[in-house]
Amino acid sequence: MNTEVKSEAVITESWEPNIIAFCCNWCSYAGADLAGVSRLQYPSNVKLIRVMCSGRIEPQFVLRALELGADGVLICGCHIGDCHYIAGNEQAEKRMKMIAELLDILGIGHDRMRLEWISASEGEKFATLMREFTEHIRKLGPNPLKQGGESDG
Amino acid sequence: MADRIKKLIEETGAFDCVECGKCTSVCPSAAFNKEFAPRLIVVKALEGIENDPVTEKNMWSCLTCEICNGMCPYKVNYSGFIQGLRAQAYEQGKPPICSQGGLIHTMQRVMANSKLKQNRLGWLTEDLKVTKNKGDVLLFTGCAYQLGTVFADKVGYEKEVPRSAVKILNAAGVTPAVLEDEVCCGHDLLWIGDEDSFFKLMDRNIELLKASGAKKVVFTCPECYRTISKDYQDFGGDLPFEMQHISEFVAEAVKEGKLKFGRIEKKVTYHDSCRLGRHMKVYDAPREVLKAIDGIQLIEMERSKDKATCCGVNAWANCDEVGKKMQIDRLMEAKKTGAETLLTFCPKCEVHFNCATHNKVPVEKSLVDIPVEDFTNLIAKALKLG
16 A cells, blocks of 8 residues: 555644544434533544444445545444344444445455444543544545545544 | 547447437337437437537436347447546546446456456366467457456356367367466456546557467457457557367367267257347357257257347446346246257356346246356366267
């Protein structure tokens, strides 16, 4: 991958990672809410998209987000066994494995995407994850698909 | 806009249409979709009834299988006409609704618009003899490996195809070259109208193929074969190498006595995919190959060769209930022959037929449950026994 070369060039232009996080309505989004009402700090690089279930997230959502210039994609759902729709998160887990493989084949690298389980009571975990993933993407550098390295941070 | 339609009408000979309706009578899509008729699309455009053909939603129902082109007494190029209309629709920001949410097209656009180092040869194992990037005979692997990943849990499509192809070439005494930076041939993008990305892919592939110094390029995928030998040469000028489908290569090698097969006891039937059959006119080579394998009995379906129907989806763009009906119809026809396996070369036909029986079917399950096997894999299996 040629990210190293690019990232050096762009970091000097004060590049900020642009991260899309898909959160399921019942657990992870509520977890994000809890992080908010508990006044836990996490970086503003993360943009949340609420979906009804992590099983709703199609492989295309992840790839399209990356194609359009997101630097990282997070997928958050209920813990296994806690899915509001019984097994949606199991579907998500299966799909994400496939996407990880595809990202590797395409040369984007699977480490730009991550799947995490966050329950409604895990506000702290949510904030920590957002901080940690932002730093992780910062280290990886900008998305190699992004032309010109522009970002609204 | 109107000028471009006029030009398209001239180029594809649509002006010669005598409204006889033969195209509609053979169209596999029109048989199940009353709203769709190839004739109607052309006539509407000719008479200017539809001011903006781009809003013609029926043009996405066309399977571009070219059965109408072959039937037309005045040789109207319907598929070319549809291709032109689609390119204009795409330009105006009206792409079709694609299956898989457009995942496969996105993958292809990613290849077109970036110079990422792909893991294109992930399927390569040590027992396969290949050279990288340079060689006299080149194997264009196509997207079978990627499709195998996308459809792994859905329809059991095997990633084995490129491996099988190399095994066949090796057995014939050829060490093929494979391209590390090969990109998608762009077939799907061309047929959904995204010409910009298609040309990017085309330029990259032509550059790589020319740099490889290959004298012969072998394809397993009928779509790559069509796109590179027809569309690339139409748009980008003549290519300095011979192109061959793997079935033609094997048929030739068998004649020359370079390939020997073992015995497989099996009754099979063969589905001529539209790209290999009607588009490239390769009908006999696959049948010769089957004849060369001992114990294989080929039972033809009622509609075969240039009358073969379509697998129901084109360029991952129009997967709908009409396509499903066509798949079930074709599978019933295949099952009726009494064959144990349905063979085809096209990875898409395979995915679509498998998908049709993956879920609930509207008919008795026993009428359609015929396993679909890749022809290239079958040839490789027969080699192993020999």
